[in-house]
Amino acid sequence: MDPGFEPSKRGAKNRVMRLPIKVASTIRARKLIEPDSRVMVGLSGGPDSVALLRCLLELSEKRDLKFELCAAHLNHRLRGKTAERDQAFCRKLCKARKIDFLEARCDTKKLALQLKRSHEETARILRRTFLAHASRIKACNVVALAHHADDRIETVLYRLCRGTGLAGLEGIGWTGPLPMADGPDVSEWIEWLQHGKPCGTPFAPPRSPMAERIVRPMLGMTREEIITYLKSKKQRFCTDETNFDTRIPRNALRQLVLPVLEKKVHPGVRSALWRLAEEAEFHAERRAWRRGWLDGIAAVGSRGFLTLPVPKVGSPPSTEELADVVSLLKTLWRAEGLAVGAKHLAAIRDLFGPSGKMRVIHLPGQVVAERKGREVILHRAK
Secondary structure, X not given: OOOOOOOOOOOHHHHHHHHHXXXXXXXXXXXXXXXXXXXXXXOOOOHHHHHHHHHHHHHOOOOOXXXXXXXXXXXXXXXXXXXXXXXXXXXXXXXXXXXXXXXXXXXXXXXXXXXXXXXXXXXXXXXXXXXXXXXXXXXXXXXEOOOOHHHHHHHHHHHHHOOOOOHHHHOOOOEEEOOOOOOOOOHHHOEEEEOOEEOOOOOOOOOOOOOOEEEOOOOOOOHHHXXXXXXXXXXXXXXXXHHHOOOOHHHHHHHHHHHHHHHHHOOOHHHHHHHHHHHHHHHHHHHHHHHHHHHHHHOHHHHOEEEEEOOOOOOOOOHHHHHHHHHHHHHHOOOOOOOOOHHHHHXXXXXXXXOOOOOEEEEOOOEEEEEEOOEEEEEEOO
16 A cells, blocks of 8 residues: 555654655555666656655665656756755766766756746746656656655645635645646757756757656655655755745745644644645546546447556456446447446456556457556457
8 A cells, every 4th residue: 555644653763664665665555666667757857856866776776666866956046056956966876876967957047937927837847848858868768856745734724825725625636647738849058068068958868758647656655754864864855945045935835834734733734734635636537537438438339448547556447337337338349249237247346456467357258358558458259
């Protein structure tokens, strides 16, 4: 089971030992990183991304995980010399740890004026564009970001204060798409660097795919666990001075509002907000899964086969739901011989299990059910 988030009541030593173990458990349970993947870490130089880099470096050699690691840093040029300090720090850290490294910079303020957007939103657009291109240059399958439990809790509270709907209660998810479907093209604003100096756009291998997915392996860890882990490793990191500016709404929530809620309203407010986010994510995943089922059923007539997605969370479909599906196919295909009993329905249900192994079941009426990746396909035998 995924350990998720839980306020730590154990000593500092146990928290240090648990961080890599919890991250590894999360990666396995949620299938965030497949074996033999190439993973790019978005490295800012702050404590969270540095801890993620060190932790993934430690886990990358484990036999059942085994992945390659590289890192990428974007200097938004919003903080002058301290931003250049962070960039140099990331470069030196990766060199010392023998980690493949990409770096670039951009003029966020100038672009924000042109786009008529805030610095924060413009920086996010530039960051996503940079990571998407960097992942293609380094042929990475996935991009790992260092958001943690406190980030998610603060996001949920921030959205609640601003009047979010149900979708917004999920906060920051464990995974998400990397490319921005409706974002402006800002790739020309990114200046690629080598050893801190302009170098032109790096070469991307022919037909190298762009990573499609962001993963957040540390989303179940607290800020306290992360800092304790770094101290145990005697690992330095950079501090973004703007994080202490309470004129920024997110900083005010973190430093002023949440402490008051914990002291005056309920000491378990962080756990309560976390559970709210998890429940919202669960229902969003189940809704997406049901839509996938409806899409598959609607396309049976044109395809000649039925594709049913495997749920990412929750239980497999019930035998009653599967019986309804089989009954529908029996009518559409006029397959009178498709008479299935409890044994057949239980076997089909097993195809939706977490193992993901490819299996084939032959049903009455010359119908076949088989598991392929994250889908179960029902079709007539050839």
